[in-house]
Structure formats: C-alpha cells, structure tokens
Amino acid sequence: MPRTKKVAKPALTTAQQLSALIKSARQILRKDKGLNGDADRLPLLTWVMFLKFLDDLERRHEDEAGLDGKPYAPLIDSPYRWRDWASQADGINGDELLAFLNQDEAIRPNGTRGPGLFAYLRAQGEREDRTGQRSVIANVFRGVQNRMVSGYLLRDILNKVDAIHFTSSEEVHTLSHLYESMLREMRDASGDSGEFYTPRPVVRFMVEVTAPQLGEIVLDPACGTGGFLVEAYEYLKRQVNTTEQRQHLQNGALFGQEAKPLPYMLAEMNLLLHGLETPQITYGNTLTQRLTEIGHAERVDVILTNPPFGGEEEAGIKANFPPNLQTSETALLFLQYIMRKLRVAGAPRLGDGRKKGGRGASQGGRAAVVVPNGTLFGDEVAALIKQQLLTEFNLHTVVRLPQGVFAPYTDIPANLLFFERNGKTEDIWFYELPLPDGRKKYTKTVPLQYEEFADCLAWWHERKEGPQAWKTTASEVAANGWNLDLKNPNAKQGLEYAEPAALVARMRAHEVEVQKLLGEIEKLVQGVAA
Incomplete structure (x- = not known):
C-alpha cells in the first residue's frame, strides 16, 4: 500500500x-x-x-x-x-x-x-x-x-x-497589532470624513468600569471599526475557563451594527484578527428599527458605544421614534435607542440558552455612551430625552473629557454617560478628567494616554468630592431645565483640598520667587537711574 x-x-x-x-x-x-x-x-x-x-x-x-x-x-x-x-x-x-x-x-x-x-x-x-x-x-x-x-x-x-x-x-496575534496601527493611520488620514473614532484609552476605560461578564450580551449599535467590541472581547476572554464559556464568547456574547460598508468590512477583519471567528455584526442603519418594536427578547445587558455626532437623519428614520421625541440629531436618536434596548430588571435575555453567568436577571442592563456637550445642555427634545433618562434610568456618572481627546477629527468637547436600567436617578456624580500640567488640550501628536485615567479609576470605587469630582441630585437638574452641562464647582477651590503642610510649603515657595523677582526689578531701576 x-x-x-x-x-x-x-x-x-x-x-x-x-x-x-x-x-x-x-x-x-x-x-x-x-x-x-x-x-x-x-x-x-x-x-x-x-x-x-x-x-x-x-x-x-x-x-x-x-x-x-x-x-x-x-x-x-x-x-x-x-x-x-x-x-x-x-x-x-x-x-x-x-x-x-x-x-x-x-x-x-x-x-x-x-x-x-x-x-x-x-x-x-x-x-x-x-x-x-x-x-x-x-x-x-x-x-x-x-x-x-x-x-x-x-x-x-x-x-x-x-x-x-x-x-x-x-x-x-502579531498581525492584529499591526492591523490596529494601520487602522489608526487610516483614521488620521480620513479625519475630515465626519467619523469620530474613539481613542483606545477611552474605549478601554469605558469597558473597564462597565465590567461586562460572561453570560451577558454586549452590544455596540454604531460599532464603526469594532474598537469597543474588540476591547470587550479581550476583557471577557480573561474570564473563560470552560469550553462552554468559550463557545458563548465566540457565538453569543458580542453583537454590533454598522451602516457604512467600509467600517463594516474593517470591523469584521478587526474582530477576526483578535480571535472572534464569527463576528455577529449586522450591516445596516440601526435606527431603521421602530423603537416600539424592541421587546424584552431583543434587549441586552451591556451597551458600549460612541454614536455619530452631528449627523442628520431623514424623515423616514425620525418616524420610528415617538412624535414628541423626533429629531434629526443622530446622537439624540441613538440615545433613545440605547435606553430602549437595555434589558429591564427581571426580564429574559436576548435569545435562549444564555442565562448562566452575568449579574443575574434581577438587575437591569447598563450602558456607557459617548455624547457631545450639546446633548448635555440641549433643550426641547433633548430636555425631554434627559427627563426620561433621569426618571426611568439611573444616570449615576458623567465623566467630562477635556478638549482635544478626539483630535484630529474634532475639538468638540465630549462626555461619557454611565447609566443603568434599575430605577430612577437620585444622585449624579461628575468627574472632570484634568489635562496634564502645562497642557491646554490634547492633539494628534500628543494624545490622551490610558494611564491618565488612573485617578478616575481609583475614585470610581471609592467616591468622594474633590478638585475633580462633585455630586448633584436629579431634582436639582430637573429644576434647572434638565441641563447636565454643569461646571465643576470645586475647580477654583482646589487649594482647600490640599494638606495644610503642603499649602504652607507652596506659599513659602511663592514668597521666595516674589522676593527674587523684586530684587531683580530693583537692580534694573538702579541701573536706569545711574
């Protein structure tokens, strides 16, 4: 033979x-x-x-x-x-x-x-x-x-x-890193196309504090090139211990949707290279689904997304939303969709056979969403949406990002909203991410680094007011016309939070500098007089 x-x-x-x-x-x-x-x-x-x-x-x-x-x-x-x-x-x-x-x-x-x-x-x-x-x-x-x-x-x-x-x-694994670097270059090259890609440090922070768990369904309804889904996959992969868990991660944990053909293709390849063999990404505009048609069986545990800013949707899309909440502003339409898509506490999860793990059916879904400043201070339809957000959801945290985080695409200041579908809002915590000393804004060449979230991550689990953090109530926001564009009341009072010894040392250092400067001025005056 x-x-x-x-x-x-x-x-x-x-x-x-x-x-x-x-x-x-x-x-x-x-x-x-x-x-x-x-x-x-x-x-x-x-x-x-x-x-x-x-x-x-x-x-x-x-x-x-x-x-x-x-x-x-x-x-x-x-x-x-x-x-x-x-x-x-x-x-x-x-x-x-x-x-x-x-x-x-x-x-x-x-x-x-x-x-x-x-x-x-x-x-x-x-x-x-x-x-x-x-x-x-x-x-x-x-x-x-x-x-x-x-x-x-x-x-x-x-x-x-x-x-x-x-x-x-x-x-x-090696190619996935090379591919990510190429994606960044392409995003930089197309910065004028209206696509505001989320910087990796922001994505990583949002995933870290939202903490998706195996057994939960994670969705990005405007997934672009798949950054949130890749980071969520890496986060969930660390929790896998059994073949059953691996199968769930591969086939039933991560879902996305993208309307444009090029980002759709790039997202598919991005996820394939990171190890997700059958990416569950739908091709098409998320907002074509009528809001009232989203029932319990279609809702998810976690939504991580950066929906498009500043876009305008056609009349047919607006008709999918309640008459009093119709708007052409894409970010506001997506916010409504996200709110509707989160699982109600006690309701079944998407699909069947996926009830093990996660945070349990007793808790509702949770979301982390990037929004522009306009969403925070907007009135009329925007105010009605925020009223619904605070009265039907728990908006527990707003992280205010500094200028230039989305450079080179836009200088529009952005914010991260974190909310859950487990009751109405009582208190809202704000955290203002500071710029590094001596910097006025981030740029393409000097971008935000993940390490700069370290203080915010530490604060997240043990919250107290300070130079970067403050708290307000939902009733105060309601009395102010549902305006969430709040300034940091502690920004000019940072010295109050310093230790007394540090304050004394700082004042003495300033005194030395002032005396030195006065001496130099006196010498100049004497020289002119001579």
Whole structure:
C-alpha cells in the first residue's frame, strides 16, 4: 500500500518578518496610480487578507470534518477559493486578474466562463446559510471596489499576503497589532470624513468600569471599526475557563451594527484578527428599527458605544421614534435607542440558552455612551430625552473629557454617560478628567494616554468630592431645565483640598520667587537711574 505523502507545514513568520511583509505590501500599494492614500490602501489590503483568512479557516474546518469522518460543505466554491486563484505565485496576472475580480462575467482561473470574483461573493447572501457566514461575505463585498489599476502590482500583493498563516495564533496575534496601527493611520488620514473614532484609552476605560461578564450580551449599535467590541472581547476572554464559556464568547456574547460598508468590512477583519471567528455584526442603519418594536427578547445587558455626532437623519428614520421625541440629531436618536434596548430588571435575555453567568436577571442592563456637550445642555427634545433618562434610568456618572481627546477629527468637547436600567436617578456624580500640567488640550501628536485615567479609576470605587469630582441630585437638574452641562464647582477651590503642610510649603515657595523677582526689578531701576 503506497504511503501518503505528508504535506509539510509552512514555517511560521516571525513578528519581525510579518512587520516587514506588511510594510513591503504597503510600499507596493503606493506605486499603484488608482489608489489615493491610506483611505484606499488599507481597505484593499483588508479584503485581500479577509479572503486569505477565510480560506485558511475553511482548510481547518475541512481537516476537522475529515478527522470526524464527516463531509464538509465549503462556504466558497472552486474556482473562487483563495487557493484556486491567489496562492500560486505565477497564477493569473495583469489584466486577466483584474477582469476576474471586477467584471460581472469573466474567464475564471480554470479557463471556464462565469461570474467574476466580486459578483460571485456578493451573491452569497442569496444562498441557504445556517451560520450566517455567507451573508457576512456578501455584505463585506457589497461595499468593496478594487481600485488598483495594475494587475501586476496586485499579484505582488497577493503573493505577500499568501505568506501570512491565519492558522497560527502567534501570527494572527502579531498581525492584529499591526492591523490596529494601520487602522489608526487610516483614521488620521480620513479625519475630515465626519467619523469620530474613539481613542483606545477611552474605549478601554469605558469597558473597564462597565465590567461586562460572561453570560451577558454586549452590544455596540454604531460599532464603526469594532474598537469597543474588540476591547470587550479581550476583557471577557480573561474570564473563560470552560469550553462552554468559550463557545458563548465566540457565538453569543458580542453583537454590533454598522451602516457604512467600509467600517463594516474593517470591523469584521478587526474582530477576526483578535480571535472572534464569527463576528455577529449586522450591516445596516440601526435606527431603521421602530423603537416600539424592541421587546424584552431583543434587549441586552451591556451597551458600549460612541454614536455619530452631528449627523442628520431623514424623515423616514425620525418616524420610528415617538412624535414628541423626533429629531434629526443622530446622537439624540441613538440615545433613545440605547435606553430602549437595555434589558429591564427581571426580564429574559436576548435569545435562549444564555442565562448562566452575568449579574443575574434581577438587575437591569447598563450602558456607557459617548455624547457631545450639546446633548448635555440641549433643550426641547433633548430636555425631554434627559427627563426620561433621569426618571426611568439611573444616570449615576458623567465623566467630562477635556478638549482635544478626539483630535484630529474634532475639538468638540465630549462626555461619557454611565447609566443603568434599575430605577430612577437620585444622585449624579461628575468627574472632570484634568489635562496634564502645562497642557491646554490634547492633539494628534500628543494624545490622551490610558494611564491618565488612573485617578478616575481609583475614585470610581471609592467616591468622594474633590478638585475633580462633585455630586448633584436629579431634582436639582430637573429644576434647572434638565441641563447636565454643569461646571465643576470645586475647580477654583482646589487649594482647600490640599494638606495644610503642603499649602504652607507652596506659599513659602511663592514668597521666595516674589522676593527674587523684586530684587531683580530693583537692580534694573538702579541701573536706569545711574
């Protein structure tokens, strides 16, 4: 009986080699005349890596099915699999490659005529699909366009990406960090597009204090490139001890929604690279759902989000909200959606079979939301929404961020709202995050660091008033027209909170400086008189 020849596993790419590989790929992309900056280059690199990732995942599932003696039905058919058209270094090239990708009908790598690659992938949503993965593929490629004009440069990119092994956890971990750095660069490059991406330190702080638990359902209804979901995944992953818990984290813990095709694709890849094999992200505008149609079964335990600022929604979207609360301001519509989407204390969770763990059914859902200053001081519809927030929810904390946290996208001051659906608001704590000494605002080159939340994190669990923190009551806010744009009453009284010995030392130091300055002035006066 002839021996079966073992296929040698490819050697793993080191972190240094992987970094060099990605750098080389990006240099190749810069040569193509059809791409305009990182806003074009990163999406192209993303969909190429997505297809390689998908093929590696399919190979693994095929091997697992083979070991179990079961047939495997692939998501992608031949000749559209990566291995069929991309993995051969001397495979289809030039205009032939571009035609296969771009045209509705083309000559395929096996010499037959049929749908082009993108046309085939976009049609996957029409096929029967138990897992929902085909719909994800269709949605990802619905917004994808190949802007490269050189099929030869594209072949060079395919050969580079083929060297990445998405079956290696080490390589994927390294690549996830490289990918995050590329995402930051692309966000910086598209700062004028109206997208206010949340800085990683803010995301990490919001996740840390909200503390999602295994068994809970976490949602970001405006997930962008997936920053909150990635951070929540990393936070929850530390709690996994059993296979059942891992399955829940993979399939039933994290959900998102994104309306724009490019961020949707980037979010899918971002989560895949961080280890979430089947990201549960819906493609489409969250606000198209009528508010009154959100019942108990659809509500969630935790919402972490930075909804769009300053956008305006069309009349059809506004009609999904109560007549007295209709507005075109996107942030206010999302705030209403978030309030409605939080689970009521004692109500069942989203889906079934997910009742173990978490904080227990006796407690309602909780949210951490980024809002602009306008939401805090807004009147009319904004005031009615805040009235509902304080009378039906517990708005326990407002963290006021300093200017420039969202640089370079906007200088609009932002705030973090933390509230729970477990009764009405009694007291509201405010914490004003200070700028480092000597700085007027954050900038793109000098951004906020996570370590600067250290004092706020320490205060969070043992609250008391001080130079950065103060407390008010819901009744006081109501008497002031539901205005939450409160100034720090302790900001000019910081000296009162210093130790007496420190105050004396500071005053003596000032006295020395004053005496020194007076001496120098006297010398100048004497010199002029002479």
